[in-house]
Amino acid sequence: MVRFAVVVFPGTNCDFETERAIRKAGAEAERVWYKTSLKDFDGVVLPGGFSYADYLRAGAIAARQEIMEEVKEFAEEGRPVLGICNGFQILTEAGLLPGALRPNRVPRFLCRWVHLRVNDVETPFTSLYEPGEVIRMPIAHAEGNYYINNPSKVRIVFQYSDENGNVSEEANPNGSVLNIAAIANERGNVLGTMPHPERASDRFLGGEDGLRLFKSMVEWARR
């Protein structure tokens, strides 16, 4: 069975439910303290939370911990690396994904279910979605306002949209460039998403649209 590491930094707080969602998607998952080695894993997930309490900049201090060298090797070897929310922030701070996540346009924390338009189904994380499909997941962040000076170079995976899939200004919850909610690296094996797929992996909690992301990832890692 394929095994995923769910990396726990001091202040990470979405590790348990992320581990649960990966297991539900059919793989083994293990919470791994950030001082532990990542060998023997097939993929890495950096879950959400407030690593180092978001002090300085969200993700900045975690991105400079030793374990990130191993995460970089995973990325270079083409194995799956998923960053959710704070994990996305860490990936940009570590230079594994382009751009930066600025404070929200309305500068405070925002927890809300949003609609997303799936823009790229060619990544290991999105193969079970339909192109242009509209899905629902919750966001929960204070610094999720994605910025990049040349957005045409970015592999956009999810965009904030309305329920009909229109990528409009009104549907943009945080001011992100081009309503960007999730991006991948050029090769597709590193994904950063501000919305939380692990919180949309149970029908009693509001839907299972996020579970398909983990299922895609697990299926891909198996091959």
Next chain:
Amino acid sequence: MFPHEEKLIRERLKREPNELEWAMLEVMWSEHASYKSSRPWLKLLPTDNEHVVLGPGEDAGIVKFDDETWIAVGIESHNHPSAVEPYGGAATGVGGIVRDILCMGARPIALLDPIRFGPLEKERNRYLFEYVVKGIADYGNRIGVPTVGGETEFDESLDSYTLVNVACVGIIRPEHLVHSYVTEAGLKLILVGNRTGRDGIHGVTFASEELSENAEEEDRSAVQIPDPFTEKLLIEATLETVYTGKVKALKDLGGGGLTCAASEMAGKKGFGAVIYADRVPLREPGMTPTEVMISESQERMLFAVKPEDVEEIGRIFDKYELEWTVVGETIEEPRFVVYWKGEKVADLPIELLTEVPTIEWELKPYSAEGPVETPDVPFERAFDLVWGSPNILSKRWVWEQYDHEVQGRTVLKPGRDAAVLKINDEYGLAFVADGNPNHSYLNPYHGAMGAVAEVVRNLVSVGAEPLALVDNLNFASPERPEVYWSFAETVRGLADAARAFGLAYVSGNVSFYNEIANRPIKPTPVVAGLGKVKLKAIPNGGFEEGLLIGVVGLTKPELGGSELFARLGVEGGLAPRVNLEEEKANANGVLEAIRRGLVRAVHDVSRGGLAVALTEMALNGVGFTADLSKVPSEITNPIEVAFSESHSRYIVAFLEENLEELKSLFKHFAIIGRAEGSDAVFLWNGQELLKKPVSELRAVHESLPRLLGEEE
């Protein structure tokens, strides 16, 4: 401390306590730590039944959810600190209650924050409101405990003040329960977490005094800087130590600091403790033993472990990079001894710290009730006033700042009658808090019963069987005879209502001396309730096209303390009475209807009456047409029917085929209309009272940011 208490201490000790001893006695004999004025009355509360594992007396209560799962629950107030420094005060309040749950060995899984302020028209009140919310959000979000609800209210009587209450639940397996007391001598006491500074010195004595008008300038020492990062590490480290089975006792350091934690831990079962105060890691140079012993620096916990286990437990703290120190040990002799650099600096019989005599203050009844005429206002004006009231407006602005989804358990999100947290694949835990100071002011006894009744209705409305209660009693100075009387009446009401429902209080908190500039607050009992719900059976909260709308329960002319009267500036009137028989019968009827699948949606009727309850259901679905003349009632005034806040009422929406069976469950039940269209339509005998598009009502409902001067 009062002069007669100082005298008593000298008599019992047979000598004059030294400076350190006085300081420790003062914090332990404060109202906040000793409950000396409230204990004589709290005895009245029922605290035991088949659901209760652990009642009041430790840091949190414990309720049985099923054979493998217990729930720890507690409630706290952080009123004074929040009034002087709203951000830090509210945040450290969250930290305190979370550690209370944690130190039972439970993982904290949800928070509720009932918060109250003065009117938003004033800049100072807006400031308090915005920073209290930010403080709760920044702390709760960072420690990864979802804030899933609470109440937010505004009232003239709280001008320039705030009541910040916070309730927390945690989940625990029976084998992991840790008590807050030791049952043996020779255990090492480990202090872990933040370093100790001068912050919060005399916090408990501060919480037991009224604030003067210039409190903000005076009391820097009473304020603490929140450190959610350390708290989150404490949560994970503590649970890891608890799972070793080697933690013998555990307490958090809150009010009264190390003195309170160590003396209560050791003294409860008759043991003593020695503390080497100079070993406590300090943040500031030059601190005295007195400062060390009573500091209220946050994010600290005290563990009792066997000497041979110290190293193993310490390694867990090291992993989380938490500073830890053995600061003392438990001893056979029931004394509390403090050393400072090898010298004995305090030596007291431990019961002198932990067994504080009660005080019974003078009681004097008051009557704020009296018959008043309901003003003759047009229906639409009454509706607009109530629907646009900040107390009725959606609190989305508040709860969207809270991470209410973290931990992946939140089935019912904020905005519904109660939050529901998924506990296993079949069952959820419902959690809600309510209080109504306007009712309590008019009639403390019925106001308190009403708070319990509303909690029960909110639990029932989401399909939950009530399990247990906790109470947080916010009052002014008990030295005022009217206040003390209202307190006694409140406890009587809480006790009677809980008994009628077969419920027990498993934990609670009393906050006295809530006054500013010599002005007492209204009696404000806040009750939080837990319930157990089958996830598949949770009804909706909104209307679906074509459903019939029924009203359960009798509407009486009870507008005293209502939102309508508050908006119209009408004082007096009669507070709603709780008919415990009917309240219970209707709760059972609604639960039975949900069990049998007879209803599609349920909503309780409370603040703002039927008019508000119906309109809220339209926001969560389609519009409605409702004829208020059909509501079970003897009243002939549409305004009174629409805005009365009588208890024991619910609105249900259901399929016509279930009508007969549903009807048979209730004594008072009537169909008042149908869910349909995109308008809210109120009729009286078929004549239109009001018709408004739901979209327009939604815009008003979501207008809280505008009141705060925000665009969006």
Next chain:
Amino acid sequence: MKWRVTVTVRLKEGLNDPEGRVIGKALRNLGYAVENLRVPKCFEFELESEKPEEEVEEMCRKLLANPLIHSWEYRIEPVR
């Protein structure tokens, strides 16, 4: 008269500064011999005023700082 104002607000000496502690430690982990790192907040703005010192002092007291826990200092220079 128009002024350029720089206000620095910091936690009073002796108060816990968790943010400073965490960032200081992160720098030490990177190998720098950093000690006592604190995180003050800095505000820059222009101000039209006849009595800038008095007004800036008032701003600090009323909003920018909490006199309970913060100390502050400011620089006021004329805008040319």
